[in-house]
Amino acid sequence: MKLLESAVGSFERLPPQRILARAGWLAAWTVAAALLLLPFTLRLDGKPHADWLQFLGRFHPLVVHVPIGLIVLVPLLEFAGDARPPLREAAGFVLGLAFVSCLAALTLGYLLAYGSGSNGPFVTRHMWGGIALTISVLACMLARPGWASGNMQRLYPATLTGTLLLLAWTAHQGGSLTHGRNYLTDYMPALLKRALTIGVVQAKAPASNSFYARHIDPIFDRKCVECHGESKTKGDLRLDSYALLMEGGKDGPVIVSGHSAKSLLLKRVTLPPNRKQFMPAEGKPPLTAEEIAWIEAWVDQGASPTTTRLAGIHIGGEDDEPLQPVGDYSKFMPGILALENAQGAKLLPVSSKLSDGLVLNTVDVAASFGDAQLTRFQKYAPFIVEAELGRTAVTDGCFNTLATFTHLRVLHLEGTRVTGAGLRKLAGLSQLRYLNLSGTKVTQAQLAPLKAMKNLRHLYLYNTPAQPASMADATQP
Numbered sequence: 001m002k003l004l005e006s007a008v009g010s011f012e013r014l015p016p017q018r019i020l021a022r023a024g025w026l027a028a029w030t031v032a033a034a035l036l037l038l039p040f041t042l043r044l045d046g047k048p049h050a051d052w053l054q055f056l057g058r059f060h061p062l063v064v065h066v067p068i069g070l071i072v073l074v075p076l077l078e079f080a081g082d083a084r085p086p087l088r089e090a091a092g093f094v095l096g097l098a099f100v101s102c103l104a105a106l107t108l109g110y111l112l113a114y115g116s117g118s119n120g121p122f123v124t125r126h127m128w129g130g131i132a133l134t135i136s137v138l139a140c141m142l143a144r145p146g147w148a149s150g151n152m153q154r155l156y157p158a159t160l161t162g163t164l165l166l167l168a169w170t171a172h173q174g175g176s177l178t179h180g181r182n183y184l185t186d187y188m189p190a191l192l193k194r195a196l197t198i199g200v201v202q203a204k205a206p207a208s209n210s211f212y213a214r215h216i217d218p219i220f221d222r223k224c225v226e227c228h229g230e231s232k233t234k235g236d237l238r239l240d241s242y243a244l245l246m247e248g249g250k251d252g253p254v255i256v257s258g259h260s261a262k263s264l265l266l267k268r269v270t271l272p273p274n275r276k277q278f279m280p281a282e283g284k285p286p287l288t289a290e291e292i293a294w295i296e297a298w299v300d301q302g303a304s305p306t307t308t309r310l311a312g313i314h315i316g317g318e319d320d321e322p323l324q325p326v327g328d329y330s331k332f333m334p335g336i337l338a339l340e341n342a343q344g345a346k347l348l349p350v351s352s353k354l355s356d357g358l359v360l361n362t363v364d365v366a367a368s369f370g371d372a373q374l375t376r377f378q379k380y381a382p383f384i385v386e387a388e389l390g391r392t393a394v395t396d397g398c399f400n401t402l403a404t405f406t407h408l409r410v411l412h413l414e415g416t417r418v419t420g421a422g423l424r425k426l427a428g429l430s431q432l433r434y435l436n437l438s439g440t441k442v443t444q445a446q447l448a449p450l451k452a453m454k455n456l457r458h459l460y461l462y463n464t465p466a467q468p469a470s471m472a473d474a475t476q477p
Contacts, residue, residue, distance in 0.1 A: 028142055032135045038110065039127060046236040047250055048117035057112025064105040064174070070098035071137065071167050075160060092148075095141055102134040117250075120233035122176050129170030136163040211313075212242060212305050216298055219291045220245070223280050242305040260299040266292070289390060289412050290458070293436055297462045312438065312462035324431060325355035326407045329383040339376060345369055347380060357385035357407060362392050371397040381405045390436065391415040399425040410434040414460065420446030427452060438462040 048054075074095050081088025109130055113123055140159050147156035220239040226232065228249075229240040237249025248254050254265040268279040269287045280286060287295075297310050329336075336347045336358075344365035350356040360377060362369045370393040377384065381404040389398065390412040399422030402408065409431050420442030426432060427449045435456060443465045450456060461467045 025142065028138050031138060035106070035131045035134060038131065042110070042114055044113050044119040044123065044127070046117050046119045046233060048235065049115050051115070053111045053115025055115075057108050057110075057115050060105060060108035060112050063101070063108055067098050067101040067105055067133075067137075068167065068171060070094050070101060071163060074098065074140075075164065078160075088148075092144060095137070095144065099134070099137045099141055102130070102137050106130045106134050117234050118227075118232055119236075121230060122173055123232050126170065126173040129166065129173050133163065133166050133170050136166050139163075209308050210304070210306050211298060211308060211310055212303075215294050217242070219287065219295065223285060223287055223291075226284070227281070246303070255299055255303050257303040258300060260296040263299055266296060266299065269295075289388060289414075289436070290410075290434065293414065293438060293460055293462070297438070297460075300462070310462070312464065312467035313460055324407060326357040326383045326385060328354050329358065329380065330354060332380060332383070336380060343369075343373055343376070345373065345377070347377070347384070350385060358383050359386040359388065360384050361388050363388065366390070366392045368393065370394055371401070374398050374401045377401075378404055382407060384408060385431075386410040388412045389416065394418065396420070396422040399423065402426060403428060405429065407431055412436045413440060415439040418442065420466075423447065424449035426450070429453070430455060432456055434458040436460040437464060437466070440464055442466050 074091050077087045077091035077094060081091060110127065113119070113127065136159065140156065140163055143152065143156040143159050146152040220228075224239045227234045228237045230238070235249040235251065237254065238244040238247075246253070246255055248264075251264060254263060256262040260266050265279075268277055269292060271278040273286060278286075294313070297313050298304075301307070301310050340346050346361045346364075347358040348361050349358060358380065365373075369389070374389070374394060378401050381401075384405050385407050386409060387402065387405065391414065393416075394413070395417045396419055398413075398418070402411065403425040406429065408429050411426075411432060411434065414436045415438070418437065418440045420437070420440065423442070423446050426435075430453075432453060433455055435450070435458070438460045439462070441464065442461065447461075447466055450459070
């Protein structure tokens, strides 16, 4: 009891400044310990959690720029304070704001990763970088008063320098998550790369000649590995190698060999874009109809990593003639919009360049879109370069209208009631490069008129009477 009374008495005899300083250090150690324990308390387990966590977490990219700017501002104010002392006083205030904003950015970033089920090396590094940076800014706040009063002259500058270096490293990890690991070095001059030993970019191993290596893996690389790769892994699913693809994720296998309809990956990429589980998520470019067709055929025919060709899939060379511009359709826009409002099918521009043409998109009204509806777009035929008629109600009668689409390059007719009786009417479409007839009743005999179409490079006949009887008979892609 006497020891306790003595300790209390000695504490009460301390100057108020010393009491505040000790309380500040105690609070700082408590905050630092809490931050270091956070990843072990709420583990990034790769499983998505409550939607409200993601809602709040998505403000992280906005808030994260605040501490970056404030931290960079601190040393500038300290240097300028030699000439103008009030600026040095402002530096302490800015440092306090930097710490508060670091806490806010770290909290939102953790909510984003935890809520969305993101994990992986780059996510983990970015997380620990944010924690270390916040603690480092806190250390600067504690070291600065001693430096300002003439004590411990080296501690604060060293801590501030370390904080700036840590900021650069943490920001790089965050940038790698968004833009890829080589974002800062992709266009670095070769001489500088060699000087910094940044890989004089290692040449990739020669690609396999398999259908998977040439066509399937590049799709995942372009559209999926940003969220399901080495640096970032959502749902414990990685798609950056064949073995990991077949291993699946937290929901089990995503590919069922021989059964595309049972494969979770294909279910997700073919959902309506407004569905929560649609992939790719977060507004990233969806897979094209052609990419989905490749994956479906590859899965249905065994999902092999070694087969070099698929029955019913022909992919030709790339020695196409230059594409012809379609002209300016701007004067027709009022009529195009009125037609869209009347029946739901859309004419979407390929790009901001008018001469690139229009895409006829029927995905929202596929079940009710037939030959009669197609004829209403004949007025705009010279400007349509792609017709997405897959799984619509069109029949062989559609070929009369399609024959007038003189600049047509891509034609989707998969899953329709087409039998191929009118295919000969497409022979005059000199720009047609892609034709998907999978899931129709077309036969080999009806394909004869297409053989004269020198620009037709991609022909899909999967699950049709025209499909080759065996893999050995399939056309080499």
